[in-house]
Amino acid sequence: MTIRIATYNVHGMRDSVPALGRVMTAARADVLCVQEAPRFGRWRAGRAALAAAAGLAVATPARTGGVAVLTGRRVRVLHAESHALRSFLGLERRGLAVAVVRAEGACLAVGSLHLDLHQAARMHHAAEAMAIMERVAARHDAAIVLAGDINERAHQPAWRYLAGRLADCYAVAPEGDGLTFPADRPSARIDAVFAARGASVLSCGGVDAPGADLAGASDHLPVAAELRLGH
Template identity: 45%
Template sequence: MTTADLPASRTEPDGSAVVRVLSYNIRSMRDDVDALARVIRACAPDVLCVQEAPRFFRWRKYANRLGMATGLVYVTGGAPATGPMVMSSLRAQVERAEDVLFPRTPGLHRRGLATAVLRIGGARLGVISCHLSLAAAERYEQAGGVLERVRALGVEHAVVAGDLNDRPKGRSFRRLAAGLQDGWATSPWGGELTFPPGDPVGRIDAVFATPGVEVLGCGVPPGLPEADLRAATDHLPVLAALRVPAA
C-alpha cells in the first residue's frame, strides 16, 4: 500500500471535488527540512494544515522556504495564529482567511487557529488547522472553541485538522468527534498511530470533517521512507481524501 492507493485529487462531473488534506506537526522546521519536504510532496495534498509552524524571528522566510520546497503556497497562520498554518496547492482559490487566538491562560503557551475558506473545483471548503493545549481543562475548552469556529465559518462543508494532544478516548478528542466525523474512525486507511514517529504509541493527530463531506480514506500514509519520517519531525503525518459536494 502506498499514497497512490488513496483517491487522487480531481473534480467530478457534478462539480464535487476530491480533496487531499494533510495534517502535520512540523516542530518549527527544526529538523531535516529536505526530508520534511519529501514527505509532504509524496502525499500530494491540496491543503496542508501545519502545526508548530515557525512563529518567531523571520517566520515568513521559513514559510516561504517550505512552500518553495513543496510546491504549496501560504494561505494563513504561522506567527499570527501562534503556530497553526494553512497552505494549499494552486488548485485552491482562497476566498477568505482569518487567524483566531484563544484566551491566554497565565503560564501556558497561547493557542490559536488558522482558518480559511477555499474554493476547489466546484466545491467550497472551510479549513481549520489547530494545535490544542497540553493542559486538559484548557484543551477541552479549546475543542469547544474549534466547533464554534466551524459554525462561524458560514460554510456547509469544513475540515478540521490538527495535533490534539489527546487520544480518541480523551474528553477533548471525544468532544470534537461528537460534532464532526473522525476521519480515521470513519474510513481507516494506512496507519493509525501518529506519535512519536519511530515507535508510535498514540493517535493524537487527526483530521475531522463535517457530516456532509464523504471521507474516502484517512490515516498515516503508508509506503513513505522510514528514514524521512524519522528525520522530518517528531510526529507522523495524517492524510485524508475527502469528497466535498459542489457548492
C-alpha cells in the first residue's frame, strides 16, 4: 500500500481557519505532522477541532513546542509520546511529538518537529530529535519518518544533518518547485519530510489546493510525501 505523510506549519491558526481546513483536507494525509498547533487556553479543544476539519484525530498527548501528529482512519496508532527538547536561555521552548503507526503490516515512527531560528539551537535540537526517533523506532521495530518546519534551507547544517541520516523525500522524488515559505510568494524550501532510506518515496511536493486558500491559510505551505510500504 501507499501512505501519505504531510507536514504543515499552521501559524497558530491565526489566519483563515476555513481555508486552513480546506488545505488540510486537500493534503489527503494519512499522517499529518503539525507545527504551531494551539498550545494555550483550550488547546486540546483547538487541536481536536483542527484535526476534525480534515477528518483526522490527534494522536500525540502534549502541547510542548506547539507540535502534534494527526492521524487518519487508514492507520492505527500503536504508541504516542511527546518530548520537550533542551531549553536555551531566551529562546522558545521546542518539542518533538512522535506517533508510532501501523498500516497494513508496516510500522512507522512519525515525528513532528519545529526547529528554532537560532542556528546553534537548530543543530542541537535536530540531533536530539534524531536520537529520540531512533530509540522509539528501535523499541517498535519501526521505520523513521521525521517531518516539520526546519527553519533553514537544504545547504545549511541542521538540514544537512537530517538528510545525512534520513532521505529528504523531495530530493528523492520531487513534485513541483518544492518552495514552502512565505505562502503568498514562496521563495524558500524550509519545510520537509525525511524518511528512512529504505522507504520507497513515490512523490513529494505541495498540495493541490486553490492558491487563495494556500495563501490565506498560513504563512507556510504544506508538504506531502507519498511512500510505498511493503514489497
